[in-house]
Amino acid sequence: MELAVISGKGGTGKSSITAAFATLGKELVVADCDVDAANLYLLFNPAHEKSEVYIGGHKAVIDPSLCTVCGICESYCRFDAIREKEGEIIISETSCDGCFFCSRICPMGAIKMVRSDKSRMYSGTFRNGMMVYGRLAPGEENSGKLVNLVREEAKRLSEEKGLNTVLLDGPPGIGCPVISTVTGADKIIIVTEPTMSGLADLKRVHEVARKFSGEVGVIINKYDLNEAMADRIEGWCAAQETSILGRLPFEKKVTEAMVAGKSITELYPESEISKSLGVIWNKLISNGKE
């Protein structure tokens, strides 16, 4: 069974909650799909058995010695990536989408497409199974593709090692890396917080989640920061017929656990929040066996 934890809004506690699940569960594969801000490896220190080069997207690079500054590339580029400046063609690396169009139409063959090979995918063992994560090189694009690769590797490992549960820690937002994380997942867990922003972002990510899975559940983290807002979120979920998996209190011990390199359920198993996390995890797992 593949479980994906996402949130819409960042910083609602996805990774801390995923870490708790990963240490409550037995024998699983954890995959960190937040490839441009991967964090779980900090708690799990996976023994790196394998690192794989991820070849990212292409960027157009111009050879000024061949370029005649005819301007054809500039006139066809739809990403505003190409400009003539002081008699020279300049291609903006940040605006280039890697579509190849300019390199194909340049009459002088002056534009080459170059791929970045700085991103990595890692997989290894951790104290409760296997862990896979991606690290996108600074400023790289195509994070959705790296997420796909991370998920494929997690799936392969789960089959190879006989680990039945795959737990995915997703990125914030609702764009391509999120869609890559939730597509085909058996269950989607949305972690939200009782704030106006939390609710607004929940509504958007919920729409994405519903499109990709029938089983969507919501966790309201730090519910006691604003209980009236937590109630409002529950009401909204009820109207959508989306189940509330549980409420978790704001707890400074979660940060303490992070600093200690542990999950909250490992460091403070008897705390209220750990008990609630245990209940939610059992709910998630037992449903899967029906």
Next chain:
Amino acid sequence: MKIAIASGKGGTGKTFVATNLFHVLSARGDRVSLVDCDAEAPDDLLFFQAEKISESDVTHQVPVINKDACTWCGRCSRWCNYNAIFYLPSAQVIEVIENLCHGCGACTFACNAGAITEKPVSLGTVSSYKTASGSPFIEARMHVNEMSPVRVIKAAIKEAGSEGVTILDSPPGTSCPFVQTVDTADYVLLVTEPTPFGLSDLKQSVDTLKTMNKQCGVLINRADIGDSGVKSYLEEEKIPLLAEIKYDPAIARAYSEGRLASEDNKAIAALLTELADIIISDHGTGSHKR
């Protein structure tokens, strides 16, 4: 000048800082505008009374293939770098997968039979508002189920123009949406929290900004939680620590209700005003007085 408020990790307080910074500058009569560039999870508007002035669609051009004119040469499919044209000549199948199309126009150019025309597809909206204080606010909002917010972000920043101080509330992460936002910024204020996750994502943001030759400084939010890792890192890297804000339940409460803490918390208002003055005097271009 343009100041981007960014962070690798989500939920560190970008929106809190951006909206309150905008408020204090606007309240004292500066020429200031705010652009919500977090097009996947736009929340800034929740904090303002604002009147909508205009809304425009951000579109890209997607191909439409006329099968009757198609000669089944397959050139369009070969020129598409996004696998957005599904082509099976033996079964006389040729289809555009709109979700994968980036609107680069290569296929239209590649078609020698004149079988491809284009139609606009909406990716999101850019809306302009006038806030109660009279200062402009612009929101980038990607449609749910779209893949990339980049074009919408770009259009919103363009809409803001270049007069006075423009505050860009960046999306989290360090991949394309972040890069697109900070690309136009004169200065980047990174909001972080002093935890292992915060530090790891901060490093990734700093590394990305270095590749882009962008100047940055740091605000540590919830400065009294976590550990000293962030501060040690800033000292080692000689990155200026511009401000620290301690965890305050009253601030969290105000945020949860969509209120601006700086409206009644004088200390926060003063801290943010001073922060803005430091950034503007050290890195500013042009006048920000109205």
